[in-house]
Amino acid sequence: MTNNTIEVTLNGDKKQKPQDKELQFGKTFTDHMFIMDYSEEQGWHDPRVIPYQPISLDPACMVFHYGQTVFEGLKAYRTKDNRILLFRPEKNFERLNQSNDRMCIPHFDEELALQGLEKLIEIDKDWVPQSEGTSLYIRPFIIATEPFLGVHPSDRYQFIIIASPVGAYYKEGINPVKIAVENEYVRAVKGGTGTAKTGGNYSSSLKAQEVANESGCSQVLWLDGVERKYVEEVGAMNVFFKINGEVVTPILNGSILPGITRASIIELLKHWNIPVSERRVAMEEIFEAHANGKLEEAFGTGTAAVISPIGEFVWGSRKIVLNEGKTGELSQKLYDTLTGIQNGIIDDPFNWVREVETHTLV
Secondary structure (H helix, E strand, O other): OOOOOOEEOOOOOOOOOOOHHHOOOOOOOOOEEEEEEEEOOOEEEEEEEEEOOOOOOOOOEHHHHHOOEEEOOEEEEEOOOOOEEEEOHHHHHHHHHHHHHHOOOOOOOHHHHHHHHHHHHHHOHHHOOOOOOOEEEEEEEEEEOOEOOOOOOOOEEEEEEEEEEEOOOOEOEOOOEEEEEOOOOOOOOOOOOOOOOOHHHHHOOHHHHHHHHHOOOOEEEEEOOOOOOEEEEEOOEEEEEEEOOEEEEEOOOOOOOOOHHHHHHHHHHHHOOOOEEEEOOEHHHHHHHHHOOOEEEEEEEEOOOEEEEEEEEEEOOEEEEOHHHOOOHHHHHHHHHHHHHHOOOOOOOOOOEEEEOOOOOO
C-alpha cells in the first residue's frame, strides 16, 4: 500500500432521499462511494470517497470476459438513540479476502477497508433509515480491470463499496417460505468456487430459481453436486433444521459459503445451551424425520433476511409441510435476538456490533 490516507470528495448535488416506507431492496443508492485501485507496480492505492457515479471501463476489461470478481453484503443499523451500528464487518472483509484467494485477486488491507467503509457511512449517515426493519445495505466488491483477452489473473483491480437504504425484507413479519429441492441443476462441488462469494455462483443459480418460482416456490434448496442427496444451501442462505430437539446444519465441506449469520446463529444456540451440530444432512433424512414427527423447524440464515423460516419442502412429487406452515418458536426467538443485537435494542454479549463515529464529518 503506497498511500493509506482516505481522500474525500463531497457530492455537491445531493439526491432526494426516499421515505422509509418507500424503500425497496437494492433500488436506491447513497450520495457517495468508496473506491481504491490496484496495480502490480503500486499494490492497493489511492483509497478515496467520491460522489456516487458510473464507472468507466474498457470493453476488454477481464471482469467482463472471465468473471474475476468477488463481493460481500452487510448492513448498518440506526438505533433508537440515533447511533449507527455495523454487524461483524470485520468478518465480511475477512471472508472477502478468502474469496480473493480462490479467485486469484490480491489481498487488501482489511483494517483500511474498514476505515473506508466507516468514512463512507460517516459522510452518508443521513441515508441510514430510522424505521423498524430498515437498514443501510452495504455492498463491497472487487472487479478485474486489466484490458486483455486471455485467461490469466488480471494485473489491475478496483475495490468499490456502494450502499443502499433498504426496507424490511418481510413486509408483514417473518413468514415461512416454500422451498423447491433441486434435482437437476448443481450449484457447486468441492474444489469449485462454492466457498467464494463470486458472481458466477449466483448467475449459475438463476435457471433453477426461475423454475422454482414458476412452481410457486420462493427459494431453491441445493443438494450436493456429486451424489445429489446431501443438503447444501437454500438459495443465497445457509440452512438449519431442528430435529428432535437438536439443531443441525450442513457442515462446511468446500462447496458451501461460510455464512456470517450462520456462524452467529451457531454461537447463539451454544450460548443458550441448545444442542447444535454441523454434519452431513441427507434430504431423505429430513423427509423421514418429518414422517416420524421429529422435524420441528427449518430455516435459512443470511444477511438480507436474517432468519427465513421454511414452511414447506417440495422434492419432485413429494411434499412436506412444517409446523403447520407457521413460524417456529426457535426461528422467531433467533430472529428477535439477532435483530435486537443488530439494532442495539438488546445487549450484545458477543461484541458483534461496531459503532460508527458520526459526530464529525471529515
